[in-house]
Amino acid sequence: MHSLATIGLFEDYGFNFLARWGHILSGITWIGLLYYFNFVQTPAFAAFEAGPRNEAFAKLVPRAMWWFRWGAAATLGFGILLLAIPESSGDDSRLTHMAFFKSAEGVSIAAGILMALVMFLNVWLVIWPAQKRAIANAQNVLAGKEADAGLPPVMRRAATASRTNTFLSIPMLWYMAFTAHFAGIDPKYAAGVSHGSKRAVWYIVVVAFVAIAEAIALSAPPVGNAKSYHLDDHRRTIVGGVIVAVLLYVLWEGLFG
Ligand code: HEM
Numbered sequence: 001m002h003s004l005a006t007i008g009l010f011e012d013y014g015f016n017f018l019a020r021w022g023h024i025l026s027g028i029t030w031i032g033l034l035y036y037f038n039f040v041q042t043p044a045f046a047a048f049e050a051g052p053r054n055e056a057f058a059k060l061v062p063r064a065m066w067w068f069r070w071g072a073a074a075t076l077g078f079g080i081l082l083l084a085i086p087e088s089s090g091d092d093s094r095l096t097h098m099a100f101f102k103s104a105e106g107v108s109i110a111a112g113i114l115m116a117l118v119m120f121l122n123v124w125l126v127i128w129p130a131q132k133r134a135i136a137n138a139q140n141v142l143a144g145k146e147a148d149a150g151l152p153p154v155m156r157r158a159a160t161a162s163r164t165n166t167f168l169s170i171p172m173l174w175y176m177a178f179t180a181h182f183a184g185i186d187p188k189y190a191a192g193v194s195h196g197s198k199r200a201v202w203y204i205v206v207v208a209f210v211a212i213a214e215a216i217a218l219s220a221p222p223v224g225n226a227k228s229y230h231l232d233d234h235r236r237t238i239v240g241g242v243i244v245a246v247l248l249y250v251l252w253e254g255l256f257g
Pocket residue numbers: 020023024026027028030031075076078079080082083105109113116117120173176177179180181
């Protein structure tokens with residue numbers, strides 16, 4: 001007879017697995033809606049007449065935004081749990097055992113987490129406040145009140161932040177999956193990352209890439225500006241994200257392979 005405590009799912013390995021499952025479920029909720037906004041809703045709304053667009057903003061967008069922002073919060077919460085709960089008995093929590101970030105897995109997941117954290121902040125501090133204002137504006141216009149004249153620049157910044165999240169999501173997901181299924185498996189990487197100077201180059205390049213991408217998002221360049229070349233057309237965003245993922249992998253291989 002099993003007691004609850006001897007069922008694998010309620011032992012160390014099991015809790016880590018449950019956090020992983022919750023992380024992936026909430027991650028697909030968040031990123032699925034991000035792709036819906038970028039590839040479906042925004043281009044469709046641009047083709048709507050003003051009346052139906054306001055109605056959609058007032059009735060559809062609040063529901064989509066609820067799942068979107070709470071999906072992002074749950075993904076972060078489960079991600080922190082994944083770091084906090086040891087993977088197997090006897091392991092240290094990776095949150096308190098900072099040497100983890102000097103291992104091949106640590107160096108890989110740190111890149112993914114940095115990109116995902118910036119994406120999370122874009123959701124809660126840039127995209128959601130702008131969408132809240134757009135929803136209120138649509139409700140006011142439908143009630144016959146004045147439109148919010150200050151909305152366009154706020155919406156442009158939300159659009160560049162949202163596209164930047166789509167752009168970052170491609171290399172981000174590479175490093176989420178790469179960690180356990182590649183970086184941590186091939187022993188040659190363990191030797192490669194033991195050089196502090198190589199790790200420093202890796203971290204500098206990753207941080208610089210994310211900082212430049214985010215600076216462009218927050219400066220909200222107008223459509224057609226050279227700085228937003230990778231953001232103004234969703235195909236360019238996808239191709240750009242894949243190019244960055246491949247370039248970062250080339251750097252990874254060059255440094256640690
Ligand atoms: C918001 C901040 C995030 C944090 C702190 C975080 C943290 C983590 C951690 C610690 C892991 C475990 C790595 C390992 O296997 O050792 C992981 C894996 C993973 N994450 Fe995230 N993550 C975040 C965002 C996301 C997002 C937005 C997605 C999108 C779907 C995502 C999808 C995944 C996937 C698919 C894995 C691989 C699971 C596996 O191979 O078993 N993560 N993440």
